[in-house]
Amino acid sequence: DVKVTQSSRYLVKRTGEKVFLECVQDMDHENMFWYRQDPGLGLRLIYFSYDVKMKEKGDIPEGYSVSREKKERFSLILESASTNQTSMYLCASSRGTSAYNEQFFGPGTRLTVL
């Protein structure tokens, strides 16, 4: 079975802290994505990567950075967490070079910034 795992289901951090969200997939997928999900706004793409050490900005990259040192791992970094970054964060992966490929999602990390 395909599997995308995220390091934490729930996380509480303080304003100004540096936050790392980790995502690992075991399907040898080339593409990986980070989304945030907020009520009434749906899923919004933060960053994505289609290869190791490659990254592309999504729709809302401000306040975030990413790292992809290994194919199976894609990390989302909040350099200095703010309360407006309280959200559900979803990681996804997909295979190959075609956009016609299903994205597999992890269970999500619910981040609260106090």
Next chain:
Amino acid sequence: GESVGLHLPTLSVQEGDNSIINCAYSNSASDYFIWYKQESGKGPQFIIDIRSNMDKRQGQRVTVLLNKTVKHLSLQIAATQPGDSAVYFCAENIGVNRDDKIIFGKGTRLHILP
């Protein structure tokens, strides 16, 4: 501008009845559409997809209909069961390049009445 939206935020259906969830998209260049199901506490899960050269595709108890003339997408679930309770997202993609993004709608919550 580009957008993927849903006509109803919440849909209540009697158990055993058929459910129809609607989605409107605004970009006529979109050529690939996906429906995702998200159960409480889980990440979105792929249900079914359809390419723009088709107007209907059937899966197990689900059917997706695409009307490109009016830019409308629908998901039909036959004999709705309690396990179908979830939020359903439509998503669209433009082009076939590996770095093309998939744009998600805001979601419709399907509530099953006993």
